[in-house]
Amino acid sequence: MGFPIHRPRRLRKNENIRRLVRETVLTVDDLIYPLFIEDGKDIKVEISSMPGIYRYSLDQIDEELKEVVDLNIPAVLLFGIPSHKDEVGSDTWSDEGIIQKAIKYIKDKYPDLYVITDVCFCEYTEHGHCGVLCCGDVDNDVTLENTKKQVISHAKAGADMVAPSGMMDGVVKAIREALDGEGFTNIPIMSYSAKYASSYYGPFREAAESTPAFGDRRSYQMDPANRREALREVELDIEEGADIVMVKPALSYLDIISDIRQNFNVPVAAYNVSGEYSMVKAAGKMGWIDEKKVIFETLTSMKRAGADIIITYHAKEVAKEIG
Ligand code: PBG
Numbered sequence: 001m002g003f004p005i006h007r008p009r010r011l012r013k014n015e016n017i018r019r020l021v022r023e024t025v026l027t028v029d030d031l032i033y034p035l036f037i038e039d040g041k042d043i044k045v046e047i048s049s050m051p052g053i054y055r056y057s058l059d060q061i062d063e064e065l066k067e068v069v070d071l072n073i074p075a076v077l078l079f080g081i082p083s084h085k086d087e088v089g090s091d092t093w094s095d096e097g098i099i100q101k102a103i104k105y106i107k108d109k110y111p112d113l114y115v116i117t118d119v120c121f122c123e124y125t126e127h128g129h130c131g132v133l134c135c136g137d138v139d140n141d142v143t144l145e146n147t148k149k150q151v152i153s154h155a156k157a158g159a160d161m162v163a164p165s166g167m168m169d170g171v172v173k174a175i176r177e178a179l180d181g182e183g184f185t186n187i188p189i190m191s192y193s194a195k196y197a198s199s200y201y202g203p204f205r206e207a208a209e210s211t212p213a214f215g216d217r218r219s220y221q222m223d224p225a226n227r228r229e230a231l232r233e234v235e236l237d238i239e240e241g242a243d244i245v246m247v248k249p250a251l252s253y254l255d256i257i258s259d260i261r262q263n264f265n266v267p268v269a270a271y272n273v274s275g276e277y278s279m280v281k282a283a284g285k286m287g288w289i290d291e292k293k294v295i296f297e298t299l300t301s302m303k304r305a306g307a308d309i310i311i312t313y314h315a316k317e318v319a320k321e322i323g
């Protein structure tokens with residue numbers, strides 16, 4: 001029953017038939033654009049390892065936000081760079097913190113733009129770890145208490161969704177209880193459920209000034225060698241109340257995205273991280289690859305693997321191209 005009856009090439013003959021049988025289409029509806037917002041004035045600094053991506057102070061950010069809105073990108077994911085760091089990252093729950101100011105500014109001026117906040121501590125602590133230190137490691141349960149304060153202040157400032165990225169056990173439950181206790185029952189949680197201890201975060205850490213001062217994150221982020229454990233992390237997060245689960249990084253973890261898609265029915269987000277972005281930009285700059293085509297192929301592969309949502313620094317370029 002094979003050849004010559006069956007000729008798969010018949011359905012590849014021209015672009016019209018290819019369009020008809022195409023299984024995966026990337027759209028602007030899939031995209032979340034990350035933004036780095038720094039406390040201060042007159043700041044618009046390009047991140048050297050991420051061409052096209054900047055850190056902005058709020059007084060410089062309008063052009064960027066207008067572009068995002070005009071391009072019809074549904075959501076932004078906010079990262080803050082505070083003017084003050086300390087042992088515990090107290091800026092994260094201050095009503096005058098950089099993220100709280102940013103949420104208010106954006107929701108006030110661009111009420112239709114959906115604002116998601118990254119919930120973590122590493123950009124706000126002197127030691128650069130994702131929580132409160134105790135005996136040379138991050139103390140899980142003390143960090144949960146501070147996380148509750150952080151999400152409540154984000155919600156009060158007007159955040160539409162919160163996204164915990166610190167990989168603390170029980171963080172989704174703690175956040176759900178804290179939000180519900182303050183009446184924010186309708187704010188969803190997008191959990192960084194399967195977040196790996198990856199070297200692909202390097203450029204982000206330059207951008208957000210969040211490199212750990214000592215050690216690494218392997219006592220809380222997942223071992224890149226583990227696959228089944230991702231399903232366990234996701235299962236726990238869904239039980240605790242996660243509305244959306246995330247895999248991060250994306251490109252080296254397409255098997256994880258696929259596993260989660262096949263085993264659970266919540267929306268799956270993939271984080272196309274800074275190092276993935278930098279590699280494409282660098283090779284593009286050298287003229288070694290067709291950058292635009294590689295971007296589309298890469299992001300399409302994430303959707304094909306099962307992602308519903310892609311968080312990507314390429315969001316604006318992709319939206320421009322799709323139109
Ligand atoms: C902080 C955080 C990181 C990223 C998102 N949130 C870095 C890290 O865990 O060190 C990485 C994003 C990227 O590389 O684009 N918890």
Ligand code: ZN
Nearest residue numbers: 120121122130
């Ligand atoms: Zn962190």
